[in-house]
Amino acid sequence: AEVSTQSTGDLEKEEAMLEEAGVYASEEEDLTEEQMEIREKAGLIRKEKAVIRHKHRLNKHRNRTPVSDRVIMKKQGIKRARSLSRVDPDTAMEIDAKMQTKKSKPGRDISGLRDAKQVKEVKRLKKRSQIKMNQFGRAGEADRHISAKLPKHLFSGKRGAGKTERR
Numbered sequence: 620a621e622v623s624t625q626s627t628g629d630l631e632k633e634e635a636m637l638e639e640a641g642v643y644a645s646e647e648e649d650l651t652e653e654q655m656e657i658r659e660k661a662g663l664i665r666k667e668k669a670v671i672r673h674k675h676r677l678n679k680h681r682n683r684t685p686v687s688d689r690v691i692m693k694k695q696g697i698k699r700a701r702s703l704s705r706v707d708p709d710t711a712m713e714i715d716a717k718m719q720t721k722k723s724k725p726g727r728d729i730s731g732l733r734d735a736k737q738v739k740e741v742k743r744l745k746k747r748s749q750i751k752m753n754q755f756g757r758a759g760e761a762d763r764h765i766s767a768k769l770p771k772h773l774f775s776g777k778r779g780a781g782k783t784e785r786r
Contacts, residue, residue, distance in 0.1 A: 728741075729741075
């Protein structure tokens with residue numbers, strides 16, 4: 620009750636006096652040498668952990684990115700060069716020639732076809748067969764949708780007394 624009767628000027632004076640008296644001054648803790656040493660070690664540990672976290676965050680993306688075939692082949696090429704340096708030069712050249720002549724598989728759309736003429740004909744037929752389907756443009760088997768027999772927004776929740784005839 621005493622505080623509410625005082626004016627703000629009186630309160631400010633009292634606050635200034637308390638501040639000068641040192642009521643609000645925080646005293647630094649008196650620490651022993653052992654405690655200071657422990658604090659220093661704790662600080663070092665925190666810094667070290669922060670460095671470890673930072674390094675981990677930098678390398679994090681490397682675990683998740685897919686490795687391209689080109690990179691794998693490049694690495695294998697380096698390994699192959701090391702192993703070929705141990706083998707005599709004639710054998711190394713034969714092995715290298717075999718590796719260079721190896722071709723990749725043909726695509727699935729052209730595998731089993733004799734020549735370029737046949738490939739061209741197959742692509743033409745593929746386009747022509749697609750024309751009719753595009754013209755109709757109807758929902759196919761994969762586009763079908765089963766609608767809800769009981770719409771959720773109408774039949775969810777508890778029913779109160781007197782609601783049966785209005786459902």
